[in-house]
Amino acid sequence: MKLDPDVCYKAVSARDRRFDGWFFVGVSSTGIYCRPVCNVRTPRFENCSFHGSAAAAEKAGYRPCLKCRPELAPGGARFDASRELADAAAAMIDEGFLNHAPLPDLAARIGITERHLRRIFADEFGVSPVEYAQTQRLLLAKRLLTDTALPVTEVALAAGFGSVRRFNGLFKSRYGFAPGRLRLSAHNARLAAIPDGDLVFQLAYRPPLAWHALLDFLGDRAIDGVESREGDVYTRTLSLQRQDGQTVAGWCRISPLTNRHALQVTLPPALAGNVPQVLGKLRHLFDLGARPDVIDAHLGPLALTTPGLRVPGTVDGFEIAVRAIVGQQITVKGARRLLGRLAERFGTPLPTPVHGLTHTFPSAAQMLAVPVDALGEAGIIRSRIAAIHGVAQAIVDGKLRLDPLAPLDATTASLLAIKGVGPWTAQYIAMRALGSPDAMPVDDLVLRQALGVPNGRAVATRAAQWAPWRAYAALHVWRAAAQGPARQPVVNLQEVVA
Known part of the structure; x- marks a missing residue:
């Protein structure tokens, strides 16, 4: 998805909610990527890069903002027919399809070849379907660590990781800190008030x-x-x-x-x-x-x-x-x-x-x-x-x-x-x-x-x-x-x- 930097920067400066979830802004001076509606001080234009998905921002080396939390951004309903297949594949990945099935099965479900899926997905999201799925697993794990009191083992499995070791290693290499940092902050009064361990x-x-x-x-x-x-x-x-x-x-x-x-x-x-x-x-x-x-x-x-x-x-x-x-x-x-x-x-x-x-x-x-x-x-x-x-x-x-x-x-x-x-x-x-x-x-x-x-x-x-x-x-x-x-x-x- 091609993004106009000037338009994107205006949306970031105005914190325009109409653009929330449509793109993410990476800030080179901090190494963080945010939603357009993030309440932090607006970064300088020359420090900004704009990405069509969270996965693309992470592939570029940015870590998710802990204030605006990119994993909470709304999904996008697009109107360009050429993007519908890529969006359909992304929706299935969001729901965990690749956690239990290979990429060829996803392509078959969408009704196209695996090669075509890779091409249109990269055009739309700037990453491969597998890279996108990996980011979605990490963001879901981040969400579970922050918003629930689930044990880390259950978080890893619920997010689609095959092992806790794999989860811990990828999380630390991608985000620069161990999952336990979020887990410590999750045990607070708000979570304690949730009855019966509800999520x-x-x-x-x-x-x-x-x-x-x-x-x-x-x-x-x-x-x-x-x-x-x-x-x-x-x-x-x-x-x-x-x-x-x-x-x-x-x-x-x-x-x-x-x-x-x-x-x-x-x-x-x-x-x-x-x-x-x-x-x-x-x-x-x-x-x-x-x-x-x-x-x-x-x-x-x-x-x-x-x-x-x-x-x-x-x-x-x-x-x-x-x-x-x-x-x-x-x-x-x-x-x-x-x-x-x-x-x-x-x-x-x-x-x-x-x-x-x-x-x-x-x-x-x-x-x-x-x-x-x-x-x-x-x-x-x-x-x-x-x-x-x-x-x-x-x-x-x-x-x-x-x-x-x-x-x-x-x-x-x-x-x-x-x-x-x-x-x-x-x-x-x-x-x-x-x-x-x-x-x-x-x-x-x-x-x-x-x-x-x-x-x-x-x-x-x-x-x-x-x-x-x-x-x-x-x-x-x-x-x-x-x-x-x-x-x-x-x-x-x-x-x-x-």
Whole structure:
């Protein structure tokens, strides 16, 4: 990624948060690299070099700043199609893919050759995928040492190192001091106050973030026993696969941090080995890679009432598919009741119920094993049972993936080929499971009524002005409609699209 030094230096001087996570500044006089928003005295221009990733800064010989902590920088959602493959690979590395699989497997998952992956990755991030992965492991270890009381051995393993000796040696050679220096400072009153050894992390985002609007959407659709919304706090269960292939059930609790553009994430100790995976899922769930400055400017008047509105994602694509299928032509409340019944009867119980949560949502394999009659007794009609089993079978067979790295057109085509999955369902899945910013279920009744048009074709025509952010436009319209006549939005939707 080519960076203009003059533009970057202006961003550093202004501590412009729009650039946080997009580049890092190395300071030759200190040997440290920082985020553009670091609160230290602005270095002289001639002492600065600018790097497109933390890995590139470390490759150039710089150590991470202990004040602004580069490992806490928000991820970047880029808009240049030529960078999408490199970004997809980076996202998988961030979630620990190379900790248990070789580089050729990563290239195959992205759908390109290993040679091509190396080339585009170096063009985008200035380092090889392996060098990038090594930096991510070190930064995660630094984060665990600073923010948790995990023993150093567990920190090394959780960060993806094969041995403590390897971890200690690489950490000291790269950062100039032993891991114990951070471990000593981690045993403080703040960590001691965390109950039961829970792990606490921060996830940064680019402001604004319409947190209450996001929680309204998730809370209205919360599945009993699986997720809950209490005031500003969202809690849900998770089912994750460990490196040894075993499945572990746990939970996560997320709340906003006062006076910081970050969310606080609390996890139980049982998920220490899955931290990168969990944080990646939560970034997708809360759409933390979004650029609200760009999106809101494009949507114009539509975004005035709720700036920073995000498209809620998911921690599991199959769960969203079941939500969409079950929710066809019934109320949100009715869908919640049925989904809660499915989780209670067919999901995995938590070892110990916590925060009112009792089960994880059933996986595709679990749901496929449920007999048709049992699903019928749970209240699911036969046509929807067939659609749920069809999606589950495609996922289990490896013919369908429902995650942000899945190809949009091929995935929606595969979904539409399953009996019982129509355009509305496929587009809703694309919005939330695939994270497609331009997906929109144009046949949605609320969209038609709010925009004052008779059919989906007319919705598509009216919504064309919002491309490539039509998923965000749909959320704005749904939210305005949900507020009801007592809380009319500032902008008349039909005037906006006239």
